Amino acid sequence: MAIYTITHITKYTYEKPVIESINEIRIFPYICKEQELLNQDLNISYSPILHIYTDYWKNKVATFSILHPHQELVVENHLTVRTTSPHLIQVNFHSDFTQLSIEASKNLYLIELMKSEKIRNQQLINEIATSITQDNLSVAQAVEKCSSYIFKHFKYVQGITDIETTIDEILQHKAGVCQDFAHLMLQILRTLNIPCRYVSGYICPNKTDMRGEGATHAWIEAYIPQFGWAGIDPTNNTWVTNYHVKLAIGRSFKDCSPVKGTFRGNCHQSLSVHVSIRYEDGKSFEQTNAVKRRDPFLIPEYLDNNPMGNQQQQQ
Incomplete structure (x- = not known):
C-alpha cells in the first residue's frame, strides 16, 4: 500500500488566437479495487463548465468548451491516490488456451479485445507470437514471455517516436517508449487470441530503477482465464504493482488520451506536459516534456475540407 501525490499539467500554446476549443479529458483515476482516490483538484483555463460521463470502457470523462479567442489552454490536475495491494498473478497459474477459448466464446467484450489491427508487417508479429507459445505455456506464462521478448529485443529510446507512431514503425525502429x-x-497478444487492453496512467517507483517515472505511462492488461484482468508493464518487464496508478483503459491509446479535442483556427500549436510525483517519504520526482507531434497539415487523418479550419489536439 502506498500514497502518491501527483501533479499533471498539460499546456497548449497557439501561435495565433484560436476559438471554439472543444475538449475531452480522461485524467480521473480509474475506479477499481487496486486504488483509491483520496483527493483531486482540477483547474482549467477560463474555468469552463465540465460535463461528466462514463464512457464505454468505464472511464470517467469530462468535456468542456472555450468559445472565445485564446492563445493558451492549461489543464492542471492534482491527485492524491492510495494504491492497495493487488492480487499479483503467478506465472505458473494453470489456466490454458482451451479454458480461455471457453470463457471468451460467449463474451462480446472479450471478443472485441481479441481482434488485432491490420498492419503491413503482420508476418513478423506472427513469428514472434509463434516463438512465444512454442513451449505449450499457460496463458499467464505466454503473457509474461511476450513482455520479456519486448523488453529484450526493443530499446527504450525517447524522442524517436510520437503519439501517431504505428506498429509497423515500431517494428522498424526496434525501439520506442511505453x-x-x-x-x-x-x-502480439491479440494475434494469439488473448483479450487485452491498453492502460494509461503513471508509474511511481520512488527508489527503484524503473523506466517512465515522472511522466504519463502506459502498460497493458491481459485477460487470464479463471483469474480476470492482470496488468503487465512491458517497458519494465514486470507485472503491475503498487507503483502503478491507472487513469484509463481502452482498446488503444486513442481511447485513453488524457486530453484531446479540436479548435477552430489556422495555426500551429505546441504542447508541453509536466508531471511531478511526491512520495510519502518526502522525495519527489518531476519532468517536463515538449510533446513531439507530426505536422497536422501533413497527416491525412488531420486534413479537413471544412473551410473554417478545424484542427485536432491531443496529448
Whole structure:
C-alpha cells in the first residue's frame, strides 16, 4: 500500500488566437479495487463548465468548451491516490488456451479485445507470437514471455517516436517508449487470441530503477482465464504493482488520451506536459516534456475540407 501525490499539467500554446476549443479529458483515476482516490483538484483555463460521463470502457470523462479567442489552454490536475495491494498473478497459474477459448466464446467484450489491427508487417508479429507459445505455456506464462521478448529485443529510446507512431514503425525502429511497447504487446497478444487492453496512467517507483517515472505511462492488461484482468508493464518487464496508478483503459491509446479535442483556427500549436510525483517519504520526482507531434497539415487523418479550419489536439 502506498500514497502518491501527483501533479499533471498539460499546456497548449497557439501561435495565433484560436476559438471554439472543444475538449475531452480522461485524467480521473480509474475506479477499481487496486486504488483509491483520496483527493483531486482540477483547474482549467477560463474555468469552463465540465460535463461528466462514463464512457464505454468505464472511464470517467469530462468535456468542456472555450468559445472565445485564446492563445493558451492549461489543464492542471492534482491527485492524491492510495494504491492497495493487488492480487499479483503467478506465472505458473494453470489456466490454458482451451479454458480461455471457453470463457471468451460467449463474451462480446472479450471478443472485441481479441481482434488485432491490420498492419503491413503482420508476418513478423506472427513469428514472434509463434516463438512465444512454442513451449505449450499457460496463458499467464505466454503473457509474461511476450513482455520479456519486448523488453529484450526493443530499446527504450525517447524522442524517436510520437503519439501517431504505428506498429509497423515500431517494428522498424526496434525501439520506442511505453506507449509503443504497449501497442506492440497488444498486437502480439491479440494475434494469439488473448483479450487485452491498453492502460494509461503513471508509474511511481520512488527508489527503484524503473523506466517512465515522472511522466504519463502506459502498460497493458491481459485477460487470464479463471483469474480476470492482470496488468503487465512491458517497458519494465514486470507485472503491475503498487507503483502503478491507472487513469484509463481502452482498446488503444486513442481511447485513453488524457486530453484531446479540436479548435477552430489556422495555426500551429505546441504542447508541453509536466508531471511531478511526491512520495510519502518526502522525495519527489518531476519532468517536463515538449510533446513531439507530426505536422497536422501533413497527416491525412488531420486534413479537413471544412473551410473554417478545424484542427485536432491531443496529448
